[in-house]
Amino acid sequence: MNASIAVPSTGHWFRRLLAFAGPGYMVAVGYMDPGNWATDIAGGSQFGYTLLSVILLSNLMAILLQALAARLGIATGLDLAQACRAYYSKPTCIGLWLACEAAIIACDLAEVIGTAIALKLLFGIPLLWGAVICAADVFLILLLMNRGFRALEAFVIALLTVIFACFAAQLVMAQPVLSQVLAGFVPHTSIITNPAALYIAIGIIGATVMPHNLYLHSSIVQTRAYPRTPEGRRNGLRWAVTDSSIALMLALFVNAAILITAAAAFHSRGHTEVVEIEQAYELLSPLLGVGIASMLLAIALLASGINSTVTATLAGQIIMEGFLQLRIANWLRRLITRGLAIIPVLVVTSLYGENGTARLLVFSQVVLSMQLPFAVIPLVRFVSDREKMGELATGRWLTGAAWAVAGLIVVLNIKLLYDSFIAF
Structure with a gap:
């Protein structure tokens, strides 16, 4: 689908922005998937509004990293996986591919749990059966992809609108104290000195800055038919970064709204033990005194799970093709990935009951965070290399900021491993 979507070279700026709008919103899906809900609810109920600073920081990091991913795709015509294959040794590429596949499975694990929980809350379907039903979403993926990339983007944006509306309403109901x-x-x-807060903080970063999104964005930004000339690439980059920045501000609102709602509804009323989505569902309406509050939570959760399914499947295909030059049918790719995600859900639910899935959900986000350096470090190296990027290589200050973000991610992961080892 490279250069399959026409973009106007002249006319009103808003018309050109609409033509480029789409990839940023597909990327934003990964920043408000069910994994975010678990970490945000746990953070809000246990620590009040304290971790809002982590959500803001992670969102700023996301805006920077996604802008770098778009820059790589537009400047080189390669996505991040293809660039790794072109410039790294085969063993290194295999290692990076395995790390990224682990991240996708962790992401898919969160989607399975989140969607299954939503099906249970809305329709009373047991969690085990809900997880099995999630495998059927392969047909949705096939239907959307057969209708073209623009239809895929429209579907994603429509569900994002539903999620936004649900949480805007919940914020009004929660009536948080603005100060x-x-x-x-x-x-x-x-946040740093308290191991429990740090664990959730790193989970928030892992749930917000998604490794596979960097591969996804560097690829799908090339669906726009901007002129493949120096001037055309500069304009394309400008509009692509605007698109992703606006979309990620929407993700910031949703993530902050989840944590604020949890802090206002639970923490401020002494319910600091709420760490599961189902607990939040049961308590939200009684505590806020509005019957529809819990239903809005479940509807938004279902929309989030379905949306994440679409983008994770696309990212998985891009990563496999880029690293291995191996293309398999979308339905087969989806069934393999989802099967690997469903197995731990079934095992944990069977052994520990449905309560165990909440801990599994937060753990999956920490796993995502641990995979981040394996995507971020190659990305920063590529975009700062003038031989590969030409005039679109990052300048000194942008390169410094990117390396600072990469360093922060590595340090936080080392701190988490140390705390986990000491606790063990």
Whole structure:
């Protein structure tokens, strides 16, 4: 689908922005998937508004990294996986591919749990059967992909609108104290010194900055038919970064709204033990005094799970083709990935009951965070290399900011491993 979507070279700026709008929103899906819900609800109920600063930081990191991913795709005509294959040794590529596949499985694990929980809350379907039903989403993927990339984008944006509307309504119902919300966006040292807070903070970063999104964005940004000339690439990059930045601000609102709602509804009322989506569903309406509050949570969760399914499948195909030059049917790819995600859900649910899936959900987000350096470091190296990028190579300040983000991710992961080892 490279260069399959026409973009106007002249006319009103808003018309050109609409032509480029789409890839950013597909990427934004990964920043508000069910994995975010678990970490945001746990963070809000246990620590109030404290972790809002982590959500803000992770979102700024996401905006920067996704802009770099778009820059790579537009400047070189390669996605991140193809660039790795072109410039790294085969063993290195295999290692990076395996790390990325682990991230996709962890992401898919969160989608399975989130969608299954939504089916249970809305229709009373047991969690085990809901997880099995999730495998049937392969037919949705096939239908959308057969209708073209623009139809895929329209579907994703429609569900994002549903999620946004649900949480906007919940924020109004929760009536948070504005001064406390604003104070939450100021970083606190307790986030680093408290191992429990750090664990959730790293989970938030892992749930927000998704490794496979960097591969996805660097590929799908090339669906726009901007002129493949120096001037055309510069204009294409400008519009692509605008698109992704606007979309990720929507993701910031949704993630912050989840945590704010949990803090206002649970933490402020002494319910600091709420760490599961189902607990939040059961308590939300009684505590807020609005019957529809819990239903809005479940509807948004289902929309989030379906949306994440679409983008994760596309990212998986891009990664496999880029690293291995191996193309398999979308339905087969989806069944393999989803099968690997369903197995741990079935095992944990059978052994520990449905309560065990909440811990599995948060753990999957920490796994995602652990995979981030394997995507971020190659990306920063490529975009700062003038031989590969030409005039679109990052400048000194942007390169410094990118390496600072990569360094922060590595340090946080080392701290998490150390705390986990000491606890063990």
